[in-house]
Amino acid sequence: MDFRTEVRAWLDSHLAETPTPDPRAWERELGQAGWIGIGWPEDGGGAGYGNRPAPLTHQVIWAEEYARSTAPPRMGHIGENLLAPTLIAYGTEEQKRRHLPPIARGETLWCQGYSEPGAGSDLAGIRTTATPDGTGGYTVTGQKIWTSLARDADWCFVLARTEPGSTRHHGLSFLLVEMDQPGRIDVRPIRQMTGTSEFNEVFFDGARAAEVVGGEGNGWAVAMGLLALERGVSTLAQQIGFAQELDEVIAAARASGAAEDPVVRARLVRQWAELVTMRRHALRTLGTPGDPGAPSVAKLLWGGWHQRLGELAVEVRGEAGAVGPQPWSATTPYELTTAQHLFLFTRADTIYGGSDEIQRNIIAERVLGLPREPR
Template sequence: MEFGFGTADEGFRAEAREWLAGHLVGEFASLGAAGGPGSEHIGVEVRRAWERELGGGGWIGLGWDRVHGEYGNRAGSLTQQVVWAEEYARAGAPGRVGHIGENLLAPTLLAYGDQAQRKRFLPAVARGEELWCQGYSEPEAGSDLAGLRTVAVRDGAGYRISGQKVWTSLAGEADWCFVLARTDPAERRHRGLSFLLVPMAQPGRIEVRPIRQMSGTAEFNEVFFDGAVARADHVVGGAGAGWRVAMGLLALERGVSTLVQQVGFARELAEVVGAAVRGGAVRDPVLREHLVRQWAELQVMRWNALRTLGAAGGAGGAPSVAKLLWGGWHQRLGELVMRVRGAAATVGPVDWSPEAPYELDALQRLFLFTRADTIYGGSDEIQRNIIAERVLGLPRAERGMSRVEREMPGAERK
């Protein structure tokens, strides 16, 4: 793929830089790039205000409609989406609280929703006014998504939802949740599921419980549904089409946003290199080689992401390859932090006590949070199976196959 930026793209870049410089001020600038993975608990209200600021400038949803921008968003080409993503990350802007609505829900509604659903939900996301979370994983259905137990029973003009979701990012802040639930109890596995849009403001029917992690923070949540209500016209793709819609959403999950992520990775790598220089660890030739290798691998990830941008439906296993690349890379960076800092990396604040939550610095959080990088969003084992079966065409070996492998998302495709 030939990927380059033309004159129009560079003009767009100048406009993006000017807008960010003029609006990333005050409390927004003070927050910096906080609010990404591992620090999603920081500055939530400021980041909500920043979301509305972005919406007012038309910067949310550049890729939804590349011609008209009919939902309140700017119309942006693929290269302009990349330009905006890179400039946003380079400006050190806050982590987005609206990314699930913009990058997951919106493309899904454009692909599978009806016009009424698009008109109801997309403008609110584009204005930065409504936030979303994702109700997929369950305690007994993580990688085995088709084994979920949450049910939605038809009740007049809507559905009553009962069940539990887990590892739900932003559930405490979200206004809405898209929930995968079983609507046909007579069907099994991936059949009989539906994709429902559920309002979160239902006291007594929806409960959110934060999950405290070893980093001391709680980015993820458990969500309990006890008769929560969803309207029948808020079922995306129709009743029973939930598996098709859910798998379509997962194929959309890793696109231009991976380039934003990589700019953030570059910033983290620069911090690690700076720590190695300040502490003298860079004089170790083996450690220095690892630092250079991390830099080289990051360049490879960037070019791979650019090469595969726009692949329809994640064709060629590109999303799985990308997840394998960045998950392992980021985890190795966290391990490298510990080597660079040596024994000092294990030292906490002087006023630490078992009764009080401990505080970690950014590099300590980096190490602890990256332990999960090869698990969440589809574990490395699942990604390798997808590549083996769907890209390389290797046979599915039923004998000796683990339950997770046998029942992985997409396993119904023979």
């Protein structure tokens, strides 16, 4: 049995038993079967912590088949694909032994404490502070925002300022904070214009951080190393989802007659061609690690593409694209259609994860060697 067939067979059989599994229990099931941590490198400290170190081709196949299945969205993505490789690269042996096995078993969930109200794309402007608490740890005070999975996470990795008076990327440290600290950590969901709350605000009021990764004051280097990992194999799985959304838009265009319009048809063809280009770019850059501009190029490609798809999703439906499911009344909550949700949510695609402006600056300064933008 080849690997793709093995993956499909496992997903089909386990999802047939429980078509809509509890997401947290599902993470443990994935861990027990050895599907978490297959991308952790054997020679980077991952040996013995992950379940089945696999070649890059197998990692891509697993990500793609998972995206094609009816499995629930992964709750362990941040721990498995962001925190774990960062610990393998920058963490101590003790930190690896403590945190990697529970991630691989699907037992602990992580969230990311980077962005703040005044420091989103400009991450170096963070103001959250951490001061030594006299026991080898730190006391963290400040606010993070747009924190996915914060309500469910057991731990949060937090970028905080540990050197008083420091500015920009100096004096930052990468801290590990346990989330179960009543009275010291407050998580508040952010209601978006879609009506849903995928993101949260997190307030730290004297929360304790017992560990620092990469050494005090080296947080910027660790944080940048993590961000370089954020757009790896997972982007290929993301593109499977994009292809499914594009198919739905094309089907809607045919059903409404909008596909007969040559302008609309040309836009649909362009969306398809750009998606093929994105996949080839992702595959090429996976084979050439270390390209400083690759993550930024990838973000620019998919952010604008997905936003334009959201616009098309509503436009091809004509007037019907502007109204919700029928019947509805003043006593029935208004629910968005899938197309409307896609349109509204994708307005943020060119902002979160590093705005388009920031990505262009990275390419200009770090790849092309152009002068820094005046501040």
